[in-house]
Amino acid sequence: MKYRCLIADDEPPARKLLSDYVSKIGNLELAGVCSNGVEVVEFLSENTVDILLLDIRMPLMTGMEILNDLPERPLTILVTAYEEYALKGYELDVIDYLMKPVPFERFQKAIDKAIEYLAVQVAADDNSEKPDYFFIKTDTRIVKFMFAEVSAIEAQREYIKIIAGSRKVMSLVSLTSIANVLPPDFVRIHRSYIINMRHIDEVQSNEVVIGKEIYPISRNYREVFFEKLGDRKLL
Known part of the structure; x- marks a missing residue:
């Protein structure tokens, strides 16, 4: 399968380098090249497109402005010379953050990560009978969780923390990546939190209470959350 890729960078040498890199990866297809934010x-x-290779400092619109404005974002890899945007990038659920000049080996690793995620999405969409468990990779282990036991998932920079009772496991995955393969009981209530509705004890104004933990409901996710909550109310 070929994955379509868009390059967005205002510097001609960077566009050429990334184009050359894309041509070396057999299952990657260059869909287009843009030199400013409006073109993107x-x-x-x-x-x-499946994958967006996005510079941050570009004319007309920055990479961050593009990600904030797009209603549907492709899976995004930020490619930049400025490391100070890393945290903001992960808050916007980019799959990886590459520092210029990018070695091919590091580029390949980022693309492999993106394609692995896209393949998981396709498999999840194609599977009519989905399992009631999942595996998540940590630094040294692969850990199994039952979906039903997970009460919340928190974003912590480029990591997530999965909370299941007394178990708390960190994994190098974005919150959006895991959100797309979770069953309907899970709902995102904040850019940093996904909660399992089966574990909710109370909803207090703009907060969800699960056991001793309190999770904020942000404005951007409030409407969807309360719609889901309303569907499950008895009276």
């Missing part, structure tokens, strides 16, 4: 938005309004 216009291209994505008319075309679908």
Whole structure:
């Protein structure tokens, strides 16, 4: 399977380097090249891509402005010379953050990570009978969880923390990556939190209480959460 890729960078040498890298990866197809933020938005309004290789400091619109404005974001890898945007990038659920100049081996690793995630999405969509458990990779182990036992998942920079009773496991995965393969009982209530509705003890104004933990409901996710909550109310 070929995955379509869009390059967005205002520097010609960077565009050429990334184009050369893309051509070396057999299951990657270059869908287009953009030199400023407006071109990116216009291209994505008319075309679908799987992976966006996005610079941050570009004319007309920055990479961050693009990610904030896009209603549907492709899986994004930030490629930049500025390390200070790393935290903000992970808050916007980018799959990886590459520092210029990017060695091919590091580029390959980021693409492999993105394609692995895309393959998981396809498998999840194709599977009519989904298992009631999942495996998550830590630094040294692969840990099994039952979906039903997980009460919440928290974003912690480029990591997530999965909370299941007394078990708390960290994994190098973005919150959006795992959100897309979770069953319907899970709902995102904040850019940093996903909760399992089966574990909710109380909802207090703009907060969800699960045991001794209190999770904030942000404005961006409030409507979807309360719609789901309303569907499950008895009276």
